[in-house]
Amino acid sequence: xxxxxxxxxxxxxxxxxxxxxxxSADYSRLDQFADRDFEKFFRETKQERLFKLLRTLDERLTxxxxxxxxxxxxxxxxxxxxxxxxxxxxxxRVNHVVFRSKAEEDQxxxxxxxxxxxxxxx
Numbered sequence: 001x002x003x004x005x006x007x008x009x010x011x012x013x014x015x016x017x018x019x020x021x022x023x024s025a026d027y028s029r030l031d032q033f034a035d036r037d038f039e040k041f042f043r044e045t046k047q048e049r050l051f052k053l054l055r056t057l058d059e060r061l062t063x064x065x066x067x068x069x070x071x072x073x074x075x076x077x078x079x080x081x082x083x084x085x086x087x088x089x090x091x092x093r094v095n096h097v098v099f100r101s102k103a104e105e106d107q108x109x110x111x112x113x114x115x116x117x118x119x120x121x122x
Contacts (some may be wrong), residue, residue, distance in 0.1 A: 009033055017056035018049065027061075027068040030110045031075065038079045054080070054098045 012030045016022045042050070054076070061073035084094035 006086040009037060010045070013053050013057065017053040017060065022060075024066060024069070027064075027066060027072050031068045035082075036073060038076060039082065042079065043085060051093070051097045058099065079111050 011029065012026050016030065021107040057076065058073065061069045061076075064070070064073075066121045080094045080098060
């Protein structure tokens with residue numbers, strides 16, 4: 001039995017999005033979990049790294065043409081959008097924390113660099 005077959009959602013998510021070395025076969029294994037499994041995991045997980053893992057997973061899946069990756073991205077986004085519909089806090093968490101756009105991150109980084117330059121000139 002392969003390691004991926006033995007892991008649960010948390011283990012697979014950490015393997016795929018929590019490191020720089022992952023196996024694309026893990027996408028297939030993760031995609032085998034049902035929406036309700038992901039929803040239960042997302043709602044019950046108090047893991048501090050969850051938002052970062054979800055952002056990284058989404059980034060890795062965004063341009064991936066592998067059918068398992070496409071299906072997995074769709075499933076994860078569908079479940080997160082369902083959770084976002086619960087209330088304003090969850091909506092903020094999903095839309096502004098998990099699915100932060102690359103443009104927003106670039107803008108924030110540019111702002112920090114600009115501020116550092118201003119501070120140096122003083």
